[in-house]
Amino acid sequence: MIGSHLLSVLLAAGDTAHASDHGHHSAHFPVALPTEGLGYAGLVLALPLIAMILNGVYAISGVRSKLPAWTTVACLGTAFAVVLNLYLKADIEHPVVVPLFEWINLSWGTGAISAPFGLYLDSLTLLWMLFVTGLGTLIALYASEYMESDVGPAYCRFFGGVSIFLLAMGCLVMGDNLLTLYLGWEGVGFASYMLIGYHFTKPSAVAAAKKAFIVNRIGDLGLALGIYLTWLHFGTLEYSKLFEMLQADGAMAAAQQAMAGGWEVAIIPFLLMAGAFGKSAQLPFYIWLPDAMEGPTPVSALIHAATMVTAGVYLLVRTFPMLELHPAAAPTVAWVGGATALLAATIGMAQYDIKRVMAYSTVSQLGYMFMGVGVLSTFGAAAHVFTHAFFKAVLFLTCGAIMHGFAGQLDLRVLRGLRHVKGWRIVVWTMFYASLCLAGFPIISSGYWSKDVILAEAFANGRPILGGIGLLTAGLTAYYTFRVWFRVCCGPKPDDHDLAKMMGDDHHGDDHHDEGHGEEDHHHHMPHAPKWAVNLVLSVISLAAIGSILLVPEHGWLEHMVAKSSGAGGVGANHHDLPADAGFWADPHGWMKYVASTVGLLGMAVAAWLHLFNRSAADRLRATLLASPLKAVVRAMENKWYVDELYNALIRMPLKIKGHALHMLDRYVLDILVVDGLGRLPKMIGRTLSPLQNGVLQSYAASMAGGVILIALLILVLPMLLDLLGGAA
Amino acid sequence: MSPLLLILIPLLSAVSVAFAPRGVAFRVATISTLVTLAVSLIIASDFGHWYDDGFGLVTELSWLPSIGASFDMHADAPAMWLVLLSTVLMPVCVIGSKTAIKERVREYYAWLLVLEAAMLGVFLAKNLLFFYVAFEFTLVPMYFLIAGWGGSNRASASIKFFLYTFTGSMLTLAGLAYVAWRFADASGGWSFDIPALTAFASVDLSATEQFWVMMAMLAGFAVKVPLFPVHTWLPLAHTEAPTAGSVVLAGVLLKLGTYGLFRFVLPMTPVGVVEAVPAIGALATIGVVYGALICWVQEDVKKLVAYSSVSHLGFCVLGLFALNPSGLQGSILYMINHGLSTGALFLLIGMVYERYHTRDMNRLGGLVANMPIWSAFMVFFVLSSLAVPGLNGFVSEFLCLIGAFSATPDNAQWPGLLGPWYAVFAGTGMILAAMYLLYLTGRLVWGPYRAPPADKNSGLPTDLSSREIGLLLPLALMCVWLGVQPSGLMRTLEPSVERTLAAYPELVPTQVESMAVLEEVNGG
Numbered sequence A: 001m002i003g004s005h006l007l008s009v010l011l012a013a014g015d016t017a018h019a020s021d022h023g024h025h026s027a028h029f030p031v032a033l034p035t036e037g038l039g040y041a042g043l044v045l046a047l048p049l050i051a052m053i054l055n056g057v058y059a060i061s062g063v064r065s066k067l068p069a070w071t072t073v074a075c076l077g078t079a080f081a082v083v084l085n086l087y088l089k090a091d092i093e094h095p096v097v098v099p100l101f102e103w104i105n106l107s108w109g110t111g112a113i114s115a116p117f118g119l120y121l122d123s124l125t126l127l128w129m130l131f132v133t134g135l136g137t138l139i140a141l142y143a144s145e146y147m148e149s150d151v152g153p154a155y156c157r158f159f160g161g162v163s164i165f166l167l168a169m170g171c172l173v174m175g176d177n178l179l180t181l182y183l184g185w186e187g188v189g190f191a192s193y194m195l196i197g198y199h200f201t202k203p204s205a206v207a208a209a210k211k212a213f214i215v216n217r218i219g220d221l222g223l224a225l226g227i228y229l230t231w232l233h234f235g236t237l238e239y240s241k242l243f244e245m246l247q248a249d250g251a252m253a254a255a256q257q258a259m260a261g262g263w264e265v266a267i268i269p270f271l272l273m274a275g276a277f278g279k280s281a282q283l284p285f286y287i288w289l290p291d292a293m294e295g296p297t298p299v300s301a302l303i304h305a306a307t308m309v310t311a312g313v314y315l316l317v318r319t320f321p322m323l324e325l326h327p328a329a330a331p332t333v334a335w336v337g338g339a340t341a342l343l344a345a346t347i348g349m350a351q352y353d354i355k356r357v358m359a360y361s362t363v364s365q366l367g368y369m370f371m372g373v374g375v376l377s378t379f380g381a382a383a384h385v386f387t388h389a390f391f392k393a394v395l396f397l398t399c400g401a402i403m404h405g406f407a408g409q410l411d412l413r414v415l416r417g418l419r420h421v422k423g424w425r426i427v428v429w430t431m432f433y434a435s436l437c438l439a440g441f442p443i444i445s446s447g448y449w450s451k452d453v454i455l456a457e458a459f460a461n462g463r464p465i466l467g468g469i470g471l472l473t474a475g476l477t478a479y480y481t482f483r484v485w486f487r488v489c490c491g492p493k494p495d496d497h498d499l500a501k502m503m504g505d506d507h508h509g510d511d512h513h514d515e516g517h518g519e520e521d522h523h524h525h526m527p528h529a530p531k532w533a534v535n536l537v538l539s540v541i542s543l544a545a546i547g548s549i550l551l552v553p554e555h556g557w558l559e560h561m562v563a564k565s566s567g568a569g570g571v572g573a574n575h576h577d578l579p580a581d582a583g584f585w586a587d588p589h590g591w592m593k594y595v596a597s598t599v600g601l602l603g604m605a606v607a608a609w610l611h612l613f614n615r616s617a618a619d620r621l622r623a624t625l626l627a628s629p630l631k632a633v634v635r636a637m638e639n640k641w642y643v644d645e646l647y648n649a650l651i652r653m654p655l656k657i658k659g660h661a662l663h664m665l666d667r668y669v670l671d672i673l674v675v676d677g678l679g680r681l682p683k684m685i686g687r688t689l690s691p692l693q694n695g696v697l698q699s700y701a702a703s704m705a706g707g708v709i710l711i712a713l714l715i716l717v718l719p720m721l722l723d724l725l726g727g728a729a
Numbered sequence B: 001m002s003p004l005l006l007i008l009i010p011l012l013s014a015v016s017v018a019f020a021p022r023g024v025a026f027r028v029a030t031i032s033t034l035v036t037l038a039v040s041l042i043i044a045s046d047f048g049h050w051y052d053d054g055f056g057l058v059t060e061l062s063w064l065p066s067i068g069a070s071f072d073m074h075a076d077a078p079a080m081w082l083v084l085l086s087t088v089l090m091p092v093c094v095i096g097s098k099t100a101i102k103e104r105v106r107e108y109y110a111w112l113l114v115l116e117a118a119m120l121g122v123f124l125a126k127n128l129l130f131f132y133v134a135f136e137f138t139l140v141p142m143y144f145l146i147a148g149w150g151g152s153n154r155a156s157a158s159i160k161f162f163l164y165t166f167t168g169s170m171l172t173l174a175g176l177a178y179v180a181w182r183f184a185d186a187s188g189g190w191s192f193d194i195p196a197l198t199a200f201a202s203v204d205l206s207a208t209e210q211f212w213v214m215m216a217m218l219a220g221f222a223v224k225v226p227l228f229p230v231h232t233w234l235p236l237a238h239t240e241a242p243t244a245g246s247v248v249l250a251g252v253l254l255k256l257g258t259y260g261l262f263r264f265v266l267p268m269t270p271v272g273v274v275e276a277v278p279a280i281g282a283l284a285t286i287g288v289v290y291g292a293l294i295c296w297v298q299e300d301v302k303k304l305v306a307y308s309s310v311s312h313l314g315f316c317v318l319g320l321f322a323l324n325p326s327g328l329q330g331s332i333l334y335m336i337n338h339g340l341s342t343g344a345l346f347l348l349i350g351m352v353y354e355r356y357h358t359r360d361m362n363r364l365g366g367l368v369a370n371m372p373i374w375s376a377f378m379v380f381f382v383l384s385s386l387a388v389p390g391l392n393g394f395v396s397e398f399l400c401l402i403g404a405f406s407a408t409p410d411n412a413q414w415p416g417l418l419g420p421w422y423a424v425f426a427g428t429g430m431i432l433a434a435m436y437l438l439y440l441t442g443r444l445v446w447g448p449y450r451a452p453p454a455d456k457n458s459g460l461p462t463d464l465s466s467r468e469i470g471l472l473l474p475l476a477l478m479c480v481w482l483g484v485q486p487s488g489l490m491r492t493l494e495p496s497v498e499r500t501l502a503a504y505p506e507l508v509p510t511q512v513e514s515m516a517v518l519e520e521v522n523g524g
Helices: A005-010 A014-021 A039-061 A067-089 A123-146 A153-174 A178-196 A203-234 A239-246 A251-261 A268-279 A288-294 A297-306 A308-318 A329-349 A354-374 A378-405 A425-439 A446-460 A464-489 A496-502 A517-525 A532-551 A557-563 A566-570 A588-613 A616-627 A631-638 A640-689 A696-728 B004-019 B022-046 B077-096 B105-124 B128-137 B139-149 B154-187 B194-204 B207-224 B233-240 B243-268 B270-295 B301-320 B325-356 B372-385 B392-406 B420-444 B466-484 B487-500 B504-523
Strands: A096-108 A111-121 A248-250 B056-059 B062-064 B073-075
Touching: A039 A067, A039 A096, A039 A111, A039 A153, A067 A123, A067 A153, A096 A178, A096 B325, A096 B487, A111 A123, A111 A153, A111 A178, A111 B325, A123 A153, A123 A297, A123 A308, A123 A378, A123 A532, A123 A557, A153 A178, A153 A297, A153 A308, A178 A203, A178 A268, A178 A288, A178 A297, A178 A308, A178 B392, A203 A239, A203 A268, A203 A288, A203 B392, A203 B420, A268 A308, A268 A329, A288 A297, A288 A354, A297 A308, A297 A354, A297 A378, A308 A354, A308 A378, A308 A566, A329 A354, A329 A464, A329 A631, A329 A640, A354 A378, A354 A446, A354 A464, A378 A425, A378 A446, A378 A532, A378 A557, A378 A566, A425 A446, A425 A464, A425 A532, A425 A588, A446 A464, A446 A532, A446 A588, A464 A588, A532 A557, A557 A566, A588 A616, A616 A631, A631 A640, A640 B154, A640 B233, A640 B270, B004 B022, B004 B077, B004 B105, B022 B077, B022 B105, B073 B077, B073 B105, B077 B105, B077 B243, B077 B325, B077 B466, B077 B487, B105 B128, B105 B139, B105 B243, B128 B139, B128 B154, B128 B194, B139 B154, B139 B243, B154 B194, B154 B207, B154 B233, B154 B243, B194 B207, B194 B243, B207 B243, B207 B270, B233 B243, B233 B301, B243 B270, B243 B301, B243 B325, B243 B487, B270 B301, B270 B420, B270 B504, B301 B325, B301 B392, B301 B420, B325 B372, B325 B392, B325 B466, B325 B487, B372 B392, B372 B420, B372 B466, B392 B420, B392 B466
Parallel strands: none
Antiparallel strands: A096 A111, B056 B073
16 A cells, blocks of 8 residues: 555554564464453553643643642542452452553564563552552542642642652553563653652752662663563563463472573572662662652652552562572572661661651661562562551651641651640551551551561571561661650640741742742741641551551461462462471461560560650660760761762762763873874874975865875775785685 | 655755745755655655565666766665654754854755755665765765854864764775775676675675775774764764754764664675674773763763763664674664654753853753753653663663673574673663763753853743744654554564674674684684
């Protein structure tokens, strides 16, 4: 058909006609498992996309209302409803691939790279998407109030960023191959960049955004290389085919693959891990997450606590069969997780900014999740992801409410007695419950159930030292969590004068907008309590956190979900049939409940002593410690163990110096000395040959003529030369 | 429609622009480039060889039949795409110059149009002499564009640009002439037919001959790419060129080098290539890291983007010399993508320069406060340049790297002479690209607002005008399209790529063996 060729190429529609000559193209599209009428799953991605586009339209058309927020909430809420519907309709015994469109599909001879844009719906995907879209909706609702002083273009930008995030997170979690996961992976990184740098006039926010993206990119290189090797060795990036290869005979198959492939295969899990450690802020990449707190608090809650940072855990659970490609892979994950958990907890103990405390606590809790994956308990890891998503969201959102109400005040040495202030009841008590969860308070807190699984599995997996580190961290966690709550919410009742003194110096949105001053002025003097949206969201997420207790215990719903997914190998891996007369200490799953509870309660008791009953003791203790030989340790903890400084000195500065040195080399040596030097050569020759000519043009003409002669000579001489050379050889 | 139109329209319009009244020069040039674009789209639509390895559009037009010179034209799918890239970028350049160029308007547009004719000649030539004339002739208009409308250091920049690339291409001429001479010697008559010469050279030239011919061709093409360490003309030329000049330079002229490698070096001298692959791969990899590190310490925005081309084109060359389809396809796609995203970045920087007359990042910053639309485009094209998946850059960078990665001697189907380490080192360019591009964005787009007083005489609004948005939007849409639906384009490249690579699966193992033997001899 004349005139339609180019169009058919652009639309990739030529494929139908083309496929007949090159039959191999069509063969690489995923073996269409029965989609069972689940084609509408694409809506989960389409809805945030629509929200994103609409927010862009609002920004351009100058909308100055809360319309962006309501649009986003509506789209995300609908996406949640779709996910819920998918969960109810899908048969989680059988993963389903829903092909959407062709993305990358190349083939030649027998090789092919195929990354169709399809959705892989299994229990793990649905589990993740349920809390991602659910929390996304609720936090967008919270943000509608939290961000209200920015109504205007910035408001559109904020909700546009949230929509991009949900879109990318959807690709990451629902994609049916590693390349689509990578698409989402980088996409959430960009969303995170835009949202951390939301207050773009603040240099610290811009720097934090940049740091987050760059540090993540280091991990991403690992992930990318892991993907290359996976493709090279397995010939496919699609989960359904990969798992088929890896799980043909269970673990044996993977081990054999590794044997056959040599180091290039054995290294795959380590490369994937690097990606996971970057995105989930583990050692050695965790440094970006605390700085990411520069973003607005709803962003911290959604992206940097509940959802995006769990992407690394998702990746490892999703590719769990690949962890078996090297025997040291799982232990590495476990130790990195354990070390991160402890390190971050020690830093969290010594911070005064409550949002930073929560940031380090997120790093620390993510460490637990990796410890869970590493000790072959994908169930424990996923359970902790699930419970943590809710209670940590509450903690951040309450911090946000305080920050919002107190004009940016986050210092726990300044804030106090919130319990007694009118209008803060929901904030105070949801924060209390979430703190119980983080501290692992027995029975009634969700964190208790999920953290215990990981700790018990660490012992059951034969890693008592790691388990011990986990227990120690649990104690520290309980301490620093309640240090915050006791300091901020308890204490003597503040009067109006005290409250005014507590106010921070942050003027919400004043950088961008001058209107609405009447209200702002009031804000600057007295704290204002949160309104309905914030209180509603806090209540709902807290209820969800309570509800999650019903889902996470062993043999419950969540374990079932994980057991039906690619993480199945990590469910019950450490369970051994114990003899009936085995003692109490033989089964860690039994005694851990008591030991972990005791440790948690101990941490809370110390916090209560130092920060509730005897507040001056905390200062005295600090003074004593600073006078003792432990001084260096305390200082180091307060200064985050100087890790940022270390990286700066070891990596960033040397690179910067190299950059400058190479630039100098490029300019002065390569360009001026070598190139210009060579350029002057004919000029000098020209000058000696014809001293009368000294104009620039003449010398260049001479040089050109010289060049031409040289070339002509070469052409004449070269054949002879080559003959000579050929003869010699 | 005859492909000859693609050269005649710009050429004739150049003449008419030069002699037309001053007031209509811009309009004539705009119409001319748009008509050329339309013609190229029609030709592309009728192009019947998207999916086979043949050359289409064959047009014969003799020039000096006695020595075999002709204006014969042909194109295969990769050439067609590069033609389209050029015809798409040219209207952007012309319309983008509307307010920036106020002096000697007629000459300016005439030279731009001559440049377009020459570039299209390079991609369409079937005759070697025609190719070479067109290839060299791109230098002349570019020289005058830099010298006549460039920045403060334009004199030395233009001369350096001209002499540097001219010297390189003289060597290329020598190599190509040698091939033609040997062909005439062997067959008894002169011919400059590129397919015939390619077929002849790849088979009938000895290994030594192939090696030296390759070196000669490399001299010209590597300077054009530019490959480290012969890249030093580029930052200067880019920085000093007027915006449109930079856009064409980055968008198309650099691709003449990679296209030359693809069209001549790979198929003509396979035996020579297999000897040089590790060295070229190393230079390309060094270029990626070297260019990126230098970008990171620039204060001049335009220089930063200029050095980023050195880094980016390293990926492109690495893909070419992976000697496998993923590498080559990725590389050709890279040529198109780099043209779109870096071209757009130069355009964006030009727009700021027109308003504030500075490119110094110490004096410019936080522009999002005043120019949100500009900033949105800037962030978008930075992402495209960063190879964020979902946009165009990703697919090509991914394929170049995976191509280099899999190019190991023991690869069963497409043995190669690179391997994982090349990909790993070049891959660090991904991280470094994030460092310098976000450094650029962090300084220019975000942060506290700082800028010198805007030029009142520029006649431009604070943020982008609808004309400027109209230039950027199509480029952005193309970036999204190529990021989301690259398969259609990629599939058209397969046949040519496979034809180009035909000799290699057998040659590479031989080379590996002879290297092993050599090592043994040296070791023993």
